[in-house]
Amino acid sequence: MERDTDIELRLLIEAIYLKYSYDFRDYSGASIKRRVHHALSQFECRTISALQERVLHDPGMFMQLLQLLTIPVSEMFRDPSHFLAIRQEVVPLLKTYPSLKIWIAGCSTGEEVYSMAILLREEGLLDRTLIYATDINPRSLEKAKQGIFALENVRAYTQNYQQAGGRRSFADYYTAAYDYAKFDKTLRENVTFADHSLATDSVFSETQLISCRNVLIYFNKKLQDRAFGLFHESLCHRGFLVLGSKETLDFSTFGKQFEPLVKQERIYRKL
């Protein structure tokens, strides 16, 4: 027999889908449950049903809940050895293309986007690259467009950047003001920020490289496979797929349609 809270959780997720077209139905259950319980205390709701009533009748309330359901934990050059491997193993191959399209799927507040743009600029590729940075959370996308990050985090980012094979002084890329670092806006001249859901939307362009890091861990196997299917469809022949450090194609039906280029760093190539 299902527990009442499990029934309520499913009803909430269904209500969100029917009313707002955000589809969390195939997210990993344990994490979404924790997020919703966190929301209950945040919004002082006694039950998930009470939260559902407020969310259903108040779009503003839904937007607040969405901030808790999505997990904006990110940093620039997260896992430096990953970016070093992209620089050393992937960039030489990317340089053979006359023009490039790169998709950063689930870009959250933009840290991955600016990291990639900096790497591409240093490798002389940014001018001929179009980057699509997509996410389901409009507030995160808005923040990503601003390119303003808390200065207190920049010290860690600087260290990451250096370990990732950065060629300049990291401070060349931002100006510090008060407690914030504002990143060079020319980094995002070729970036298109767009609302896109891996759960409900389809492929919008052919790409040479897709970066989707620490997004798929929140999906169940079925939704992971949907996302891998989109990536497979979007990537050109021998295109690159890069994932988060604990994400893998090993348990997916698409595992056989990619080969690892640098397995330890989760860099794959479409077969």
Add this chain to the structure above:
Amino acid sequence: MDRPGSGIEAIAVGASAGGVEALLRLFGQLRKSFRLPVLVVLHLPNERYSQLAQVLGHRLAIPVEEARDKQDIQAGTLYVAAPGYHLSVEADRSLSLSLEEPVHHSRPSINVLFESAADVYGSNLLAIVLTGANDDGAKGLARVKELGGITVVQDPAEAQVSTMPEAALALHEPDHILNLQGIGQLLAGLE
């Protein structure tokens, strides 16, 4: 009527300071034929690659792996949480990783593992809190008990650091307070 513990499907374990040695001593008692899956959260410095699975794997008779996202839980295997990620159990008895915020400065968090495992296994879970220098695991262990599971706390007198067992005892009365040898016998008797 089944004897107590005969329906146990999985074992969840939390440890912190002094944990490697305690895990070796506890699970060193298990034979290769042990059939229950074991899920372990050990607090570690936040390094991307941990040697814990190799260290345990070399010295234990049961197979040891670092838990991977969306991996099906296999009988008789000990899974250790990957550093920097929470480890949860999903309803289909697979594992999932998450970068949600640390709980009491810990990621992986013992509470996160215990609560999600209790949710899935209910009364068929046995959870153990071992040595450690913080109070992670106490809330999770109480939740295991609330959902009918069996709870075990390492005797604080034996624990290398007694803070974590004591914090667990302060929150609820477990089914067993045992030393490592006693816990090992309890586990062997589940088979």
